[in-house]
Amino acid sequence: MFRSLTRLQRYYLIYTGGFLAFIGALAVLEQHGMPPRWVGYAFLIFTISMYAGIGIISRTSDVSEYYVAGRRVPAFFNGMATGADWMSAASFIGLAGTLYLSGFQGLAYVIGWTGGFVLVALLLAPYLRRCEQYTIPDFLGARYGGNAIRLVAVAAAILASFVYVVAQIYGVGVITSRFVSLQFEIGVFVGLAGILVCSFLGGMRAVTWTQVAQYLILIVAYITPVAILSYNVTGNPVPQLVYGEVLQKVSQLENRLFDAPAEKEVRQLFRERADTYAQKIMQLPQSLNHERELLSSQINQLKASDVQMRDIVALERQRRDLPHDPEQAKARWEAAMFSAVERSRQPAHHAEAFPGETKEERDTLRINFLALIFCLTVGTAALPHVLVRYYTTPTVHEARESVFWSLLFILLLYVTAPAYAVFAKYEVLSHLADIPIAKLPGWVTAWAKVGLVSIEDINLDGVLQLAELSLNPDVIVLATPEIAGMPYVVSGLVAAGGLAAALSTADGLLLTITSALSHDVYYRIIRPDASTQFRLVISKSMLLVVAVLAATVAAQKPGTILSMVAWAFSIAGSAFFPALVLGIFWQRATRAGALAGMLVGVSLSLYYILRVEFDSIPWLGVSGFRMEPWFNVQATSAGVFGVAAGFVTIIAVSLFTKPEPSTASFLERIRMSNRPSP
Amino acid sequence: MNRDPQAYWRKTRRLTFCLLFLWFCITFGSTWYAREINQVVIFGFPLGFYMAAQGGLVIFLLIIWWYNRCMKKIDREFGLEEE
Missing domain, CATH: 1.20.5 (Single alpha-helices involved in coiled-coils or other helix-helix interfaces)
Structure with missing residues (x-):
């Protein structure tokens, strides 16, 4: 065999x-x-040196090998590489936690991130493969002609990919600092090294073969802990099959816990706290002065009496920590108010779809759920680092087959994530809720120290109510090994898996940015007569520059950049999807139409995100431009409008402009022949 | 053997749009009514939850598998298989 x-x-x-x-x-x-620390080091060193080894074996100085792995990657392996390319640190670490926190609502990610591959299979992959180009801007350039569209495509590709790559490198920093206790900044540069060893020498060829290796590690690492947990709870080690039964148990626990008198009391206390903050915010700036005076008088009182110095120091620190000015107070109190409001809400059942008290609330959730699915599917089918993988198969038929394998390998993780969330919820509901705080399991205190778990006994009864517990989404995957009482080696394995997920995605993204700059901008626009050797030199130096830039940004721990990742889907979707699909399926689409459609689509998405998400941009000196969202759609789903506007604009402008005569022969080639072009 | 490239494209297009319609119904149709179909229980799951967490994904995989199978057949019919 x-x-x-x-x-x-x-x-x-x-x-x-x-x-x-x-x-x-x-x-x-x-x-x-x-010792556990050594286990962590062993995983880090073993996996990174494996990737480096594959990178060095696959080094190349051939342009086609460097950009598209010589178009020799069999469908099966391309599927695996796409899987690793696709599943990022967010899928690996964050998804199960999101599903834990938002139950059914989180499934928009699962369905969106897999449904997109149907669009890739039916609408894009075979046609991209027939076109035999190197990048996505290249394809648009070949279909519509002209440098303008190529430049717009390069800009959109970089816009969508750069924030994404920063988030991956940030993820590497987080993982290494938590599991190997490296300093965060050092972790970031370890990640940078891990990325460069494979992409620098061998380009796409090396990235492909390391991604296959990374996929194997990440899938083993993802499934192992939840399989053990599943075996412990149900006696069956296949969590995907048995979690329905556990979900029913979760519902029973929820029924019992949600309406317990203590839970109701806790939620009431949080509601009162939120009201207090709301009042204080209304009465700014007096309320801040009042608070300061109150503390001062307390301190003076204490100083006059003969209490211990320690109490006075504590109060003085409290006074020092008060917000400095009304603006800071407003921001801080608003955050505290929202978190209190969040905790005072009636919790929803895990499997309940679109929970809400009124029909409007339910419909808002429903619309947002569908809008998010739309953006994620279309974005998936438009992210250049995924699409470019379908250039690398030997034939068109294998490109089609490889989408099947991609989705299969991706499914393994996405079908496991909801099970992960349900098992974690079962553990929390049955082993944390209603337990005296002094008797909570060790992992709670361990992760509370890092700030990922927080407990506040607001009703001072010494028992943990559900509303008193708040979990960071990341903690579900990171802490499951400890929750199930597994040895540290499983935690190390999870860290290695998260690292593989982050590095493989970063590799693919970095290569996309680099080839957009070196192939599309430098070779196609600036110097078409550049020698092959020189093109590779340019590519590799670009790679180095972009990688170092991304790592430097990641080392600053930029909070806003991380939330921007969710926008990448809307941006990529509205920039590329209409132009690619109409370019293939509608002969009448013209260059002017595509150009206008791409610009309008991206601009509308960016406009919507800016106006819904922000109220002011300090460094531009503009403020007060926040608007009400259209149809209650959140900023993350801006692509709904961007993609629609893109399609409408391309169709309208194309009908008003003259078609190019060269389109017919191009379309004949990508639609109807399986022979390589002459 | 049919050699008309236009006929090949028509067949491909019809297959694509049929499957795309099916995909659309699963992705947006069954999720829109998730609240309603959650009353039904399948393998211990509420149906709406099951479709979004597992059932829908398997159907996606089957759509791609079916597309590849049909395209292979169409390729053979028009003499476009690759060596």
Whole structure:
């Protein structure tokens, strides 16, 4: 049987076996007293040196190898590479937590991020492969002609990819600092090294083969803890099959807990707190002065009496920590008010779709759920770093097949994530809720120290009510090994998996940005006569510059950039999707139409995001421009309007402009032939 | 063997749009009514939840599989298979 496999399959089988043996060896060593920190180091060093090894073996100085892996990647492996390319640190670490917190509402991500691949399969992959270009701007350039559209496409590709790559490198920093206790900034540069070792020497070819290796690690790492948890709870190690039964138990627990008198009391207390903050905000700036005076008088009173110095110091610190000016007070109190409002809400059942007290509330949730699915599917089908993977297969048929494999490999994770969330919820509801705070399990205190779990006994009864517990979404995946009482080696494995997810996505994104700059801008526009050798030199230096830039930005821990990642889907979707799909399926689409459509689509998305999300831009000196969202659609789903506007604009402008005569022969080639172009 | 490229494209297009319609119904139709179909229980899950968490995804995979199968057949019919 082993002999009937291809050489590549044998290599990766040996590799997987080696990795499993490595985990086994570490587990044995841990039993014999290897400290957890060393386990973390061992995983970090082993996996990164594996990736580096593959990167060095696949080094290349051939342009086609560098940009599209020589178009020799078999469908099966391209599917795996796409899986790793696609699943980012957010999918690996954040998704299960989001599903835990928002229940059914979080499934928009699951359905959106998988449904997009149907669009890729039916509308894009085979046609991109037939076109035989190197990048997505290249395809648009070939279809519509002219440099303007190429430049717009390059700008949109960079806009969507750069924030995304920063978030991946940030993810690497978070993982290394938590599991190996490296300093965050050092972790970021370890990540940078991990990315550069594979992409610098071998471009797409090296990235492809490391991504396959990374996929194997990340999927093993994702499924192992939840399989063990599932076995502990139900006696069946296949969580995807049995979590329906656990979901029913969760519902029963929810029924019992949600309306318990203590829970109601806690929610009432949070509601009162929110009201207090609302009042204080209304009465600014007097309320701030009043608070300061109150503290001062208390301090003076204490100083006059003979209490311990410690109490006075504590009060003085409290006074020092008061907001400095009304503006700061407003921001801080608003945050506190929103968090109190959040905790005072009646919790929803995990499986309940669109929970809400009134029909309007339910309809708003429903509309936003569908809008988010739309943006995520269209964005998935338009993100250049995913699409470019379908240039790398040997034939059109294999491009089609490889979308199937991609979705299959991606499904393995996305079908597991909801199960992960349900098992975690079961653990929390049955082992944390209604338990005396002094008797909570050890992992709660451990993660509370890092700030990912917080507990506030607001009704001072010494027992944990659900509303008193707040969890950061990341903690679900990061802490599951501890929740289920597994040895540290499983935690190390999870860290290695998260690292693989972040690095593989970063590799793909970085290569997309680099090839947009070096191939589309430099070679196609600035110097079409550049020698192959020189084109590669340019590519590699761009790669270095962009990578260092991204790592530097990530090292600043930019909060806003991380929330911008969700916008990448709307931006990519409205920039590329209408132009690509109409370019393939509608002969009448013209250059002017596509150009106008791309610009209008992206501008509308950006406009909507800006006006719904922000109220002022301090460094531009403008303020007070926040608007009411249209149809209650959130800023993350701005693409709904952007994509629609893009389609309408392309159709309208195309009908008013003359079609180019060269379109017919181009379309004939990408629609109807499977022969390589002359 | 049919060699008319236009006929090949017509067949491809028809297949694409049929499957796209099916995809649309699953992605947006069944999720729009998730609240209503949640009353039904399947494998221990409420149906609306199950469709969004598992059922829909499997149907997506089947759509792609079916598309590839049909395209392979159409390619053969028009002599466009690749070596």
